[in-house]
Amino acid sequence: MSDEHVLICVAWPYANGPLHLGHVAGCYLPPDIQARFERSLGNRVLMVSGSDEHGTPITVSAEKEGVSPQVIVDRFHKINSQALLDLGCSWQPSLDSRGMAHGGSLFNRTSDIRHKKIVQDNFIKLNDAGLFEKRVMKQFYEVKDEGGRFLPDRYVEGICPHCEADGARGDQCDNCGSTYDSVELISPRSLMDPSSTIEIRDTEHLFYRLELFQKLLEKHARSQHHLWKANVRAMTKNWLDMGLRPRAVTRDLEWGIDIPIDHEEWHKKCIYVWFEAVQGYYSASRIWAEENGDKEAWKKWWEVDESGIQPRHLYFLGKDNIPFHTIIWPALIAGLNHANSGKSGDEEIQMPGPGDLALPHNVPAMEYLMLAGGQFSKSRNHAIWLPAFLKRFDPDTIRYHLCINMPENHDTDFNWSDFVEKVNNELIATYGNFVHRVLTLGARFTEEKPLSSFDDAPYCSEARTKLETIFQQITESLQKHRYKEALRLVMSAAQYGNQMLQAATPWKYLKDTSTDEARDSMIKLAFGWRISRFLAVTSQPFLPFSAQRLWLSLGESGDVSEVDWSQAIEWNCPMKWNDEPPVPLFTRLDLEEILEQEKGLIEASDEDQTLQKIKGVKKKKEEEKMTEGVTYLDFETFTKTELKVGRIISVNEHENADKLYVVKIDDGTVEGRTICAGIKEYYTIEQLENKLVVFVANLKPRKLRGIMSEGMMLAADDGNEKVCLITIDGDIAVGSKVM
Ligand SMILES: [Zn+2]
Numbered sequence: 001m002s003d004e005h006v007l008i009c010v011a012w013p014y015a016n017g018p019l020h021l022g023h024v025a026g027c028y029l030p031p032d033i034q035a036r037f038e039r040s041l042g043n044r045v046l047m048v049s050g051s052d053e054h055g056t057p058i059t060v061s062a063e064k065e066g067v068s069p070q071v072i073v074d075r076f077h078k079i080n081s082q083a084l085l086d087l088g089c090s091w092q093p094s095l096d097s098r099g100m101a102h103g104g105s106l107f108n109r110t111s112d113i114r115h116k117k118i119v120q121d122n123f124i125k126l127n128d129a130g131l132f133e134k135r136v137m138k139q140f141y142e143v144k145d146e147g148g149r150f151l152p153d154r155y156v157e158g159i160c161p162h163c164e165a166d167g168a169r170g171d172q173c174d175n176c177g178s179t180y181d182s183v184e185l186i187s188p189r190s191l192m193d194p195s196s197t198i199e200i201r202d203t204e205h206l207f208y209r210l211e212l213f214q215k216l217l218e219k220h221a222r223s224q225h226h227l228w229k230a231n232v233r234a235m236t237k238n239w240l241d242m243g244l245r246p247r248a249v250t251r252d253l254e255w256g257i258d259i260p261i262d263h264e265e266w267h268k269k270c271i272y273v274w275f276e277a278v279q280g281y282y283s284a285s286r287i288w289a290e291e292n293g294d295k296e297a298w299k300k301w302w303e304v305d306e307s308g309i310q311p312r313h314l315y316f317l318g319k320d321n322i323p324f325h326t327i328i329w330p331a332l333i334a335g336l337n338h339a340n341s342g343k344s345g346d347e348e349i350q351m352p353g354p355g356d357l358a359l360p361h362n363v364p365a366m367e368y369l370m371l372a373g374g375q376f377s378k379s380r381n382h383a384i385w386l387p388a389f390l391k392r393f394d395p396d397t398i399r400y401h402l403c404i405n406m407p408e409n410h411d412t413d414f415n416w417s418d419f420v421e422k423v424n425n426e427l428i429a430t431y432g433n434f435v436h437r438v439l440t441l442g443a444r445f446t447e448e449k450p451l452s453s454f455d456d457a458p459y460c461s462e463a464r465t466k467l468e469t470i471f472q473q474i475t476e477s478l479q480k481h482r483y484k485e486a487l488r489l490v491m492s493a494a495q496y497g498n499q500m501l502q503a504a505t506p507w508k509y510l511k512d513t514s515t516d517e518a519r520d521s522m523i524k525l526a527f528g529w530r531i532s533r534f535l536a537v538t539s540q541p542f543l544p545f546s547a548q549r550l551w552l553s554l555g556e557s558g559d560v561s562e563v564d565w566s567q568a569i570e571w572n573c574p575m576k577w578n579d580e581p582p583v584p585l586f587t588r589l590d591l592e593e594i595l596e597q598e599k600g601l602i603e604a605s606d607e608d609q610t611l612q613k614i615k616g617v618k619k620k621k622e623e624e625k626m627t628e629g630v631t632y633l634d635f636e637t638f639t640k641t642e643l644k645v646g647r648i649i650s651v652n653e654h655e656n657a658d659k660l661y662v663v664k665i666d667d668g669t670v671e672g673r674t675i676c677a678g679i680k681e682y683y684t685i686e687q688l689e690n691k692l693v694v695f696v697a698n699l700k701p702r703k704l705r706g707i708m709s710e711g712m713m714l715a716a717d718d719g720n721e722k723v724c725l726i727t728i729d730g731d732i733a734v735g736s737k738v739m
Contacts, residue, residue: 641696646666
């Protein structure tokens with residue numbers, strides 16, 4: 001059993017809207033899987049995150065609603081922290097059941113006064129060490145007779161200097177995606193009061209001297225090179241190659257943490273949100289320790305120990321956030337170490353040594369989960385919201401789907417039909433059915449602990465070896481943050497179990513188990529109980545709710561999340577039994593019903609088209625409903641396609657096209673029909689003649705290289721150079737309808 005200190009840092013959700021499935025796949029599910037896995041290995045895990053509650057998107061929302069920013073952040077902190085718990089993310093209880101030395105978790109918020117104090121203390125330290133410098137910036141200013149104000153970029157709108165779209169934001173354009181200096185914006189106006197006069201004024205701010213950390217960060221990136229994913233390495237290198245420049249740590253805004261310098265010029269300014277929110281990982285660890293009665297306990301997860309061993313820091317976030325965690329945050333950590341050692345900005349910055357705060361170990365950042373081929377977006381309201389989703393579905397179904405479809409190395413897409421298919425045909429058909437079969441077959445025996453009398457794990461050596469191999473592979477995949485692969489491996493164990501039962505056919509022997517054949521079959525059924533137990537332990541990080549239900553159905557007790565990982569392949573544990581009648585682990589989903597509900601949700605709202613796109617369904621339009629990325633046919637539309645049987649009577653090469661045959665088909669009419677078909681690479685003329693085929697009879701005729709083609713023959717294409725025509729099984733009259 002391992003015994004490492006692991007700090008799991010989860011990106012802080014911004015508290016101006018509910019979380020959506022894109023956030024979950026990118027930032028919130030992977031760290032929970034990792035934390036659960038590490039804990040079951042025996043490691044000491046502290047997991048920290050919280051709501052990011054400052055910054056202009058929140059003040060803009062508040063001003064638009066006419067409430068204070070606090071109202072907005074209170075609302076979304078509550079909604080989002082509850083949604084994460086409902087999703088099964090292990091933010092509670094805050095202490096590990098083995099005691100404080102084993103860690104726990106805290107989902108905090110940046111408006112916490114203790115966070116503010118820690119950030120201000122750090123601000124003073126860095127300033128005193130000479131790591132800040134003062135610079136003059138140009139910023140829009142809203143001129144008013146009384147109380148004019150500086151306008152942060154979000155408060156300014158205008159015409160994009162690149163694509164000339166109106167409604168571009170102060171520093172970036174949603175239309176063309178470009179970013180620019182707010183002073184480049186054409187015809188700028190105030191978002192809140194478009195009629196007011198705005199002008200550019202000078203404003204003084206403090207900047208963090210990021211360039212001092214260039215060498216150290218290059219060294220750190222090199223040392224972690226072998227661990228970091230390609231996207232993390234590339235983006236970090238890109239930033240370092242451009243050369244680091246000072247970055248503003250203060251801004252003209254009142255909603256934020258006060259600048260701890262007692263001089264009038266700073267009173268209307270605040271600490272820049274990036275600078276303080278990223279310190280939340282650190283402050284939340286300290287606050288967690290304080291709340292649980294041992295103020296110093298956080299150090300085990302942050303400080304390099306006497307022998308130079310570093311706690312393992314894992315940061316989970318979306319790809320847009322990578323440089324923050326491989327450049328900016330490590331530079332702040334190194335700056336704090338530098339300041340703590342009493343050195344000044346002119347002295348060389350060192351890598352952390354004993355007693356210093358550790359730098360990020362790995363940053364397993366995710367690519368994006370897309371919706372209908374477009375990016376999930378809170379501001380454009382293009383999303384499926386987590387809280388609403390969890391009201392309708394078992395949280396494990398979305399955990400399963402997002403994990404098996406996780407955007408680990410490239411963007412992936414969410415759509416409802418894929419969700420339903422994966423849940424029904426994989427999660428239920430493979431995993432759910434296997435364990436249910438074992439339990440229901442076992443329940444046919446009436447004695448106490450029905451399967452125990454057939455328990456003979458040594459006899460099942462082949463199955464044991466197979467599962468031990470899978471177990472090893474799951475473990476390695478999780479250690480490498482390959483969640484998709486790990487879950488597939490778990491599923492392969494269920495698949496193996498199904499095959500084993502299929503071959504053993506235990507249902508044939510339930511009445512008479514006296515023969516050798518019957519005994520062999522029953523031993524395998526009993527081993528099915530052990531495979532189910534394997535599944536409960538190994539699926540726990542991915543599917544905590546169903547793993548727990550399964551654990552109890554097997555007659556085990558307690559919490560499966562507290563069971564040691566190696567228990568999955570403990571073949572000697574006593575076989576238990578639960579006398580309650582077995583209940584299926586999952587309920588099948590109905591795509592049609594879901595799409596109807598989605599449609600209802602849209603029609604119930606007065607929102608514009610954007611919202612319709614979000615939910616994945618457009619309003620009924622020309623007999624056609626769309627779900628994200630998939631054309632969804634209703635039955636009537638489907639029946640409009642007329643499929644018929646025809647016999648190929650002659651085949652000629654197309655004079656003007658290398659790949660086409662001109663095929664004459666007897667379709668039951670006097671004149672027959674001609675179809676141009678691109679199957680020359682796959683069939684000779686002789687192979688085709690006289691074949692009974694299926695064709696689309698009511699496809700609008702069109703000319704292909706000069707010859708009118710009246711329909712299309714159906715063929716299967718494996719996408720890998722193999723194409724086979726769909727033919728008819730048996731003899732039937734030409735012109736018959738295909739249903
Ligand atoms: Zn633009």
